[in-house]
Amino acid sequence: MKPRCRVNGCANARAGHSLLCSKHRSRKRRHGHEEQRTISKTDLRPFIDKVQARITKQPDAKLWSICDQRWDMLTAQWRAELPKTIYRYVRAGTKELVRLANTVSGREVAVTVIAMYLLQDHDPRLFKNEIGFRTQLVRRVRTLSSTSFSHWSGASDGRERRAIKELEPRTVEYLSGLLVELFGPAGVRVAQLERREEEEQRKERLVYYEALSEVE
Ligand SMILES: [Zn+2]
Numbered sequence: 221m222k223p224r225c226r227v228n229g230c231a232n233a234r235a236g237h238s239l240l241c242s243k244h245r246s247r248k249r250r251h252g253h254e255e256q257r258t259i260s261k262t263d264l265r266p267f268i269d270k271v272q273a274r275i276t277k278q279p280d281a282k283l284w285s286i287c288d289q290r291w292d293m294l295t296a297q298w299r300a301e302l303p304k305t306i307y308r309y310v311r312a313g314t315k316e317l318v319r320l321a322n323t324v325s326g327r328e329v330a331v332t333v334i335a336m337y338l339l340q341d342h343d344p345r346l347f348k349n350e351i352g353f354r355t356q357l358v359r360r361v362r363t364l365s366s367t368s369f370s371h372w373s374g375a376s377d378g379r380e381r382r383a384i385k386e387l388e389p390r391t392v393e394y395l396s397g398l399l400v401e402l403f404g405p406a407g408v409r410v411a412q413l414e415r416r417e418e419e420e421q422r423k424e425r426l427v428y429y430e431a432l433s434e435v436e
Contacts, residue, residue: 250355253349267342271331271410291402294317333357338410
């Protein structure tokens with residue numbers, strides 16, 4: 221009997237020399253981990269809203285304009301000239317970032333990255349490991365631009381279909397490194413603030429309920 225895929229509950233046979241079946245092997249390649257689920261737009265929405273609310277509350281905070289500037293500086297430099305390197309993933313990654321910068325604003329990217337940090341802080345179990353997190357981070361940022369998809373029609377229902385253009389895992393890793401370097405510290409800070417505020421609200425509610433129980 222051929223050995224089974226190492227994923228719990230998967231009855232498929234292993235593919236080639238892999239410990240995984242072909243389905244899980246390709247999931248690992250595309251999502252950074254064989255059991256990493258896709259983080260959807262809907263999953264991220266409430267956290268995007270939280271970041272946007274924070275920006276609205278304090279629109280002049282330097283952090284937001286610094287995020288914009290960091291993005292503009294990096295992408296402008298590469299738009300003028302892509303780095304000369306022998307590494308294919310670096311070329312592919314920088315090209316991808318410039319392509320993104322042509323269709324989305326640095327602010328949108330920053331908000332998405334910060335929201336991903338909030339989501340991770342809120343529910344760390346959504347991410348199988350750091351690579352899983354970073355792969356989903358890149359995916360959410362790339363989906364901001366319709367140019368990240370290939371479109372085709374001709375399905376039996378006549379509707380247009382689209383699928384994200386896959387990048388090499390090494391390119392995704394490089395790209396995630398750039399995004400984390402650009403906006404990771406902002407993500408960590410905003411996640412800290414969110415957590416602190418939630419904790420304060422919880423305490424206030426507690427005081428309120430205690431006060432209620434004291435009244436006779
Ligand atoms: Zn499997």
